[in-house]
Amino acid sequence: MIPHEKALVQRLQNKPFALLGINSDGPAAKVLEILAKQGITWRNAVDVSTGGPIATAWNVHGWPTIYVLDAKGVIRFKDVRDAAMEDAVMTLLGEMEGEGRGRGGRE
């Protein structure tokens, strides 16, 4: 998971793309330690525990759980990992580019 995510984040650094972690390992200091050890640079929410408020609201019972949202905030894919996650992200970025060109053409 993590090596693949790192590659994706690096490759898409100039694209309208964000990877957000919702971490359940503990308080901020603990998460910071893990991020440093793993070399993770993307933003992480500190949800403190597996029963944290975001994980509870999102009914997460298995880790990792993945959601992929499009630029409008619509859930488009669930539980896609590694290559499938990358395909999902590329599909949605492709849609955005397509729409951008469409609007440009009408103007």
Place this chain on the structure above:
Amino acid sequence: MNGVLTLVLLLAPDPPADPAEEWRVLFGQYAAAEKGFFAPYYEAKSDEEREKVRLDYERHPAREFVPKAKAFAESAKGTEAALDALLWLVRAAPQTGSTAEVGPAIDAILAGHAGSPKLEEFASYLRYAHSMLGRGAAVNALETLVRKSPHDVVRAAATLSLAATYAEADRATEADRKRARALLDTILEKYGETKYATQAKGLINEIEFLQIGKVAPDFEATDVDGKTFKLSDYRGQVVVLDFWGFW
């Protein structure tokens, strides 16, 4: 006279004189064997050493303990200790591969102990048992618990597991989601004071809002630098949300 009485007691092995004590000893032996099995891992002094430890799960003592627990549950039938043995058989199945024991153990639990307050954890566990049992059997067991248990927390746990079994099925239909929603509303209505109400709200949120094609519900979070942000701050970007942790 005394001699005759002693003889009669000695000749009557069934049921055990003190099933609780017998189970304590039997299970104690198993627990010690299990501790021994994992000892190389716990005795390793560093991460490197731990990585080198290879445990042969084919030799995990739980496998050998399955027939003993089964025999004990039969001989002590109807007692609290028999229930403990049956609950162990259900919980150990994924590890021992003894999934054939799970159905009969669940039947025995429901037939002999449906009123036990000990079944709260069991009811929660059944949420994950449908892959082992089949959905029909899991639903039957949970419906029996909801009908028969006199304890609010057991009924609440069973109702939540039932709702999850419908909503989280591989090919959940709209009808399944509706049925789940009705069960979850029951939890909020009847068992609003239990922790299952919080879990029910999470599941309702998932059924109603966390579906493909729906706008993701917003949340506010704090990052490792102590800065707060909202999911909606990221509108205009493709977002991967990754719930993760090592713990």
